[in-house]
Amino acid sequence: MDVLKGKTVTLGLLSREDCRSLWENDEYDFDHPTDLPHMGLSPEKADDWFEEIQRDQGVRHVRLGIFLNDGGRVIGDVALQDIDRQNRSCSVGMGFAKRTDRGKGYGKEALALMLDYGFRYLGLERIWAATTDLNEAAKQSLLRSGFTHEGTERHALWICGAYHDRLIFGLLREEWEAGQKPKC
Numbered sequence: 666m667d668v669l670k671g672k673t674v675t676l677g678l679l680s681r682e683d684c685r686s687l688w689e690n691d692e693y694d695f696d697h698p699t700d701l702p703h704m705g706l707s708p709e710k711a712d713d714w715f716e717e718i719q720r721d722q723g724v725r726h727v728r729l730g731i732f733l734n735d736g737g738r739v740i741g742d743v744a745l746q747d748i749d750r751q752n753r754s755c756s757v758g759m760g761f762a763k764r765t766d767r768g769k770g771y772g773k774e775a776l777a778l779m780l781d782y783g784f785r786y787l788g789l790e791r792i793w794a795a796t797t798d799l800n801e802a803a804k805q806s807l808l809r810s811g812f813t814h815e816g817t818e819r820h821a822l823w824i825c826g827a828y829h830d831r832l833i834f835g836l837l838r839e840e841w842e843a844g845q846k847p848k849c
Contacts, residue, residue: 668729669778674771676729676743676778683730683739684715690762731775740766743775745783753790755783768802776810784841791837797822798830807834811844
């Protein structure tokens with residue numbers, strides 16, 4: 666089922682099989698670590714993740730799979746997380762299973778689709794994201810998407826034997842609207 670369609674990717678609901686595929690194909694980038702490694706992932710844990718998605722979908726989160734338009738292969742997931750309906754805010758997060766699917770613009774497109782959904786259809790006022798100081802690609806993608814670096818949590822993460830900073834980025838509705846191109 667298509668939910669949000671872009672030029673190269675479609676964001677859609679994740680099936681149990683999609684969750685297993687992402688789980689089984691997860692490739693950790695030890696040369697450029699951006700998160701804690703998730704070693705020993707099992708099909709049972711993928712099923713637990715699927716059940717968690719089903720339980721929280723539309724309540725606390727909106728989590729969608731990132732599918733390639735040419736063939737429909739699931740390559741990752743993107744989510745509006747911890748939706749605070751009173752304050753009209755949430756965080757956004759994204760991940761790709763295979764290293765070969767990273768750095769091709771799929772994330773930029775998926776993020777744009779989710780921001781549009783969050784601001785236009787959920788009526789959010791603020792969407793924020795966190796990443797590590799190691800994740801240069803995420804930092805640049807967030808800045809190019811209109812986010813502002815709002816702060817740094819120093820030595821907040823222990824990754825691969827060293828402390829790293831957590832960087833916080835935010836985007837307000839008015840900033841997002843100002844960056845939208847008029848639709849003709």
